[in-house]
Amino acid sequence: MTTYKNEGIASQTIGPFFHNGLKWEQGNRIVGDAGAVAVTVYGKVRDGAGAVVTDAMIEMWAADGDGTFSETVNAQQRPRGFARIATDAEGVYRVHAFMPTHTSIDGERFAPHLNVVIFARGLLTPLFTRVYFAPLVSTIAFDPIIAAIGDEARAATLLAVKIAPNAYQWDIQLQGDGETVFLTRD
């Protein structure tokens, strides 16, 4: 059995009043390598009744073009691959990122994606997930996370939909019909 020297802290909700505490200037901007293709990812967050979630905070964490996570900081002295954005009065978030590439971690190969964490009032524990930039689930069936989902319709909830050459829509359904796939935190 696993034993721990120290026992971990439990999560609590971010609540509705985080904006002043966690707001970052240009928090929704991920800086890529020179030559990286800029893309905008946007979408709507909805709850189990279909209502828009106007007080969620979304963070995205992107690997660099070489598939590793850069320690380089942006103009605001933050990690340049990291974005933080609150949903607006319509439940919409919008992140200016760049097209991610394949990543390899400990010999496991992953399809191009951004790592995502969602916090909100009503979420006592955050939701971890990913957004992929593949047209079809079948094109990224090799990806270990996609494979673990084991259901094409469910896996498709992690695909951003190409709306324009540099614009992708990815909606997040917290609960109910079309519920987004969420991941364990391990």
Added chain:
Amino acid sequence: MSRFDPAYIFPDYRSTTLRGPKLALVSAGGIMAKLPAPKFSAAFIKDKDADLTVHGRSTPLGERMVLHGRVTDEAGQPVRDSLIEIWQANASGRYNHPSDNHDAPLDPNFLGAGKTLTDSDGNYRFVTIRPGAYPWKNHKFAWRPAHIHISLFGDVYAQRTITQMYFPRDPMLAIDPIFNGIPDAGARERLICTMDLEAGIEEVMTGYRFDIVLSGAKSTVFGL
């Protein structure tokens, strides 16, 4: 999720019922512990960011306090040079936030947000005021116990945590569904700081200690 985290749906806290997912989480297969956490440059922290009491024309109302502690992983190793952000209500229980319509006074000298990095041994220190309790609409006579929101990044992505710190012997803890959403009594206790007056400043401000253990760094777990 980590073994001490609350369930996604905890009906006593009404907002969870439509926001928590109903389907089982899919295993990330250990990848989250292999991704580094975002690291922030020391230049990201400005001079007065760790002192929430010096952003007005005079000192905010309320009990000024030092909040300090150490951030470690489950093996007891310090989490170094890692960003901690806090935000909170003022001494009257009102947030400096446009959506907070609690009929309690705003304090022009208190904005309620701070940030700092842990030092090379995992220690952090803020100066703030003790926040007030405030009512919310979850149920009849619902009041949130006084709390400070804390956001932490840790060393690996799996350690990303947002939580709330509470104060000792607060009778409102017993009626708070957010606090009681944590199933394990020991884990609830660990969200309560301890009085540590000698960490304060004599005749000026009180002191409280809040140590934080971030779970999720697999390599540091004993017995694997």
